[in-house]
Amino acid sequence: MRIEQLTCSIGAEVIGVNLADAVHDDALFAEIRAQLVKHKVLFLRNQDISRAEHVAFARRFGDLEEHPVVGSDPEHPGLVQIYKTPDQPNARYENAWHTDATWREAPPFGCVLRCVETPDVGGDTIWANMVLAYENLPEDIKNKIAPLRARHSLEASFGAAMPIEKRLALKAQYPDAEHPVVRIHPDTGEKILFVNAFTTHFTNFHTPANVRFGQDCAPGSSHLLNYLISQANIPEYQVRWRWQKNSVAIWDNRSTQHYAVMDYPPCHRKMERAGIVGDVPF
Numbered sequence: 001m002r003i004e005q006l007t008c009s010i011g012a013e014v015i016g017v018n019l020a021d022a023v024h025d026d027a028l029f030a031e032i033r034a035q036l037v038k039h040k041v042l043f044l045r046n047q048d049i050s051r052a053e054h055v056a057f058a059r060r061f062g063d064l065e066e067h068p069v070v071g072s073d074p075e076h077p078g079l080v081q082i083y084k085t086p087d088q089p090n091a092r093y094e095n096a097w098h099t100d101a102t103w104r105e106a107p108p109f110g111c112v113l114r115c116v117e118t119p120d121v122g123g124d125t126i127w128a129n130m131v132l133a134y135e136n137l138p139e140d141i142k143n144k145i146a147p148l149r150a151r152h153s154l155e156a157s158f159g160a161a162m163p164i165e166k167r168l169a170l171k172a173q174y175p176d177a178e179h180p181v182v183r184i185h186p187d188t189g190e191k192i193l194f195v196n197a198f199t200t201h202f203t204n205f206h207t208p209a210n211v212r213f214g215q216d217c218a219p220g221s222s223h224l225l226n227y228l229i230s231q232a233n234i235p236e237y238q239v240r241w242r243w244q245k246n247s248v249a250i251w252d253n254r255s256t257q258h259y260a261v262m263d264y265p266p267c268h269r270k271m272e273r274a275g276i277v278g279d280v281p282f
Contacts, residue, residue: 001028003035010129010256011239012039019044019112019248020053022060029060032250036110037187041127041239041251041258047114048246051076051272058112058274065101065108065275068174069158073272080273086266096197097128097232097257100275103154103198105177108253109278115271118243122264125249126240128257133231134182134193145228148181148205152198178203181228183281185255192255194281195228232257253278 002015012035022029036042049057055076058064064078073079100108113125134142155171162170181202183194205211205221231237241249251258253275 001031003039005039006043007239009132009237009239010039010127011041011043011241013043013045015044017044018049019047019057020049023053023056033061036250036252040129040131040256041249043241044248044250045244046246047248049114051079054112054114054272055079055274058276061112061276062109063277065104065277067101067275068154068170078274080275082271082273084267084269086268095260097229097259098197099130099194099257100253101198102152102179102194102196103157103174103177104278106280107177107179107278109276110251110253111249111273111275113249113251113271113273115243115245115247117245117268117270119264119267119269122261123269124240124242124261124263126238126259126261127249127251128232128234128237128259129255130193130232130237130257131185131190131255132237133234134191137193137231141224141227142182144210144224145181149178149203150181150195150225151176151178151200151203152196153200154198156200157198176200179281183254186279190255193228193231195225196232196257197229199225199229201225232259254281 001017004013004015006012014032014035022032051073055064055078066072066078067080070080070082073081100111153176154174155167159167159170179194181195183192185192202221202225206217211217
């Protein structure tokens, strides 16, 4: 097993490992998990593993979660098929910078994503280190956001294009979650900037310390939130991965954001993802 760091801030490639072996090899799995916490996202090539092995490896981290909008493979619960095809014009939209499923009370620990089919060129994914994003904030901003909490919404993201009745039913089933704007990594104690595309607003900004007149509250709080979300855009915090068939990415969802780049023509892009149940941010 060899680890090659890909940038100074985030990401490493793991060479000489078959993830199917880590299903039964405790020492190998422990080393992979330690490297994941250290580098925040790991990449592997040539992982010609079955769906059952994919799921079994991801389950070593914890239970797998189902997605309420994007269905799982019926034979392998928890394995989400993210398939883009030329005959799906409405599936051309990819995403904004986000941390997976922060609209849950307990967002995922992380994910294991394998490429089944990819365009010859394009379709990369980018990850950003949100520990570094927090560390480099100005001190006055750190002080301002230290006590803040924010809402994260499935309704306002995946539900936005749904008919109103279906959207409201989705919100009733998955109410907006509230999380600290700065969460603590449970393994390392690091502080993490924890807002993203699922974040709609601060829930405790409107206090005498922050608001004199209405202009301080709105758009004042919106300006601050947009500024914080934009930190993922900074190239010095990022790593970009070019997919090949049977490439795998494993990321720590607690400390990263990611962005699937939609720069390819209508074609097949097929990815399979296993999301691991996480804990409540604090």
